[in-house]
Amino acid sequence: MRVALAAAVRTLPRGAGLAYEPKFDGHRLVIARSAADVALQARSGRIVTSAFPDLAAAALQLPAGTVLDGEVVVWHAGRTDFALVQRRAAATAARAAVLAQSLPASYAAFDVLELAGLDVRGRPYERRRALLVDLLLPLGPPLQPVPMTTDPELAATWYETLPASGIEGLVVKRLDQAYPAGRRGWQKLRHTDVRDAAVVGYTGTPRRPLALVLVLPVGDETPLVSSPLTAALRREVAEAAAARGAAEPGATVTAIGLGEVPYRTLDPPLTAEVRHTSARHPPPEVLRLRTDL
Template sequence: MEPELIAPMLAKAADAIPGGEGWLYEPKWDGFRAIVTWASAGEPFLQSRDLKPLGRYFPELVEGLARALPGPAVLDGEIVIMGPRGLDFDALQQRVHPAASRIARLAQETPAAFVAFDLLREGDTPLFDRPLAERRERLERLMAAARPPLYLTPATRDPATAQEWFERFEGAGFDGVIAKRLDGVYQPGRRGWVKVKHLRTADCVVGGFRWNRGEEGRSVGSLLLGLYDDAGVLHFVGHTSSFSAAARRELVERLAPLRTDDEGVGFGQGRTPGAPSRWTGTKDLSWERLRPELVCEVTFDYLQGNRFRHAATFQRWRPDRDPRSCTFDQLEAPVPAELRAVFER
């Protein structure tokens, strides 16, 4: 019988790291949120944030956590895959696939790990109503005997250290800071923590656009963004649609002189807009091609491989930038020493 499902405690967004006494700060991991339940008499049960079982997608974790856990426990944490350039969310997402043979192959090629940041039950003792300070102390004792693929997240009570983390953990898998009250209890499904996420910037080439649905010819829906690789090939990396209704109409005039039907211009040799995938289904992905002469600055939160996971936010035009200078180098982020230290323990 499957264990009782637990709605994970969540965080609400804030613009700055809260200061003062009584906070515990942790890096914000870029992975799949998961709760692991293990009762010793059977396999560990992996549950997603939306209360669905995850074990079939991560067989190496089901097997590895049974060996790694020193005793029965319920842990809250993040499933991650560590690559040479940091955490690899793209590799993680490839696991959510119906083919068992593919999952088995990827489990060997890109094995996942579980990073624990909370302890909800130890043995037969539920800890939901215990303060975080006690839960963290118990978690550290439990994890002292743990081994891969189980890891403990770094944490600090020093707001200055948390601010330093935030300034250095830009990309590579640490995408901000989570702040938690040390006297706080665990509230399933409630936004009782605080998250402060990075917003990174990039200068991108506008290589195309999509019409605003139902307003074709009168209103632009989104701009299609690109970056050049080392070989000078333009790749589609995402889109931005953060425009007012008036700005959408003004874009029609701005983009008109750049429209072209020449398939040898702009997107073509590299990744292009509208590439089909199982995520897009039957969605209309038709787009209009532009000569790659406009550059705009956007902000974004996460990268998925070499593209923006979510829509970017338009900031301003950059007429001072040569489009050819807009390369993937902007997205490179060093792997924080703390991230390496967790996995090299």
């Protein structure tokens, strides 16, 4: 099943005929309920049913011939936690059964693609939304429709207030729009935060740092690797690191797209001003070192 995609925008789209939904920070998941069983498909097309037995069991309540599009999330301490979703997704079948008890998953459904064996992707979003709500509201958690509004002012309020719950931003759709399978037919507005972060190390060499290892003032304090430094920032980081003495090598950190990479630690840390749209993707962008702190 090819899922719909969204193109990034910098400002909140406004106008007649638009709908706004919160963008959850989880894993994209298609639920397909056949007459015999349930299959859970990741965005990549991989079948991940064994990783989420709790959602698979809940989906058995759906009528046969139902296909839903949405996001699987794990709530912890009042907010969605992407690291816990990753943990669930990577679990073996045996481990998944245990995690389903301690870290139950929720499904934030935002579209219905097939209902009672009928392909409804060609119908307007407004109609598909009504079908989705009618289908899921009687069932209740963990299968739930995402909130939706056509009021841009309420959407703007969501955008400002919901990040504390782990919401990444907003997805904007046209009410008259068919499901844009495989295309960037929707729009997404993600939060961009500029804030100070602790620089606990750097990748590369003392003379040529490549990226910073950061601890952001939000989340679980897991170190993150920044995007590559500009030439000017490389020189500045090299000078600031040299003034602190020899950096200790040997630590490792997980970098997006690279896996585990080695880095040199800084003690005491530096401080940098960074811009980031979420704690996982894309990597934080370093704007400047805060040598004034």
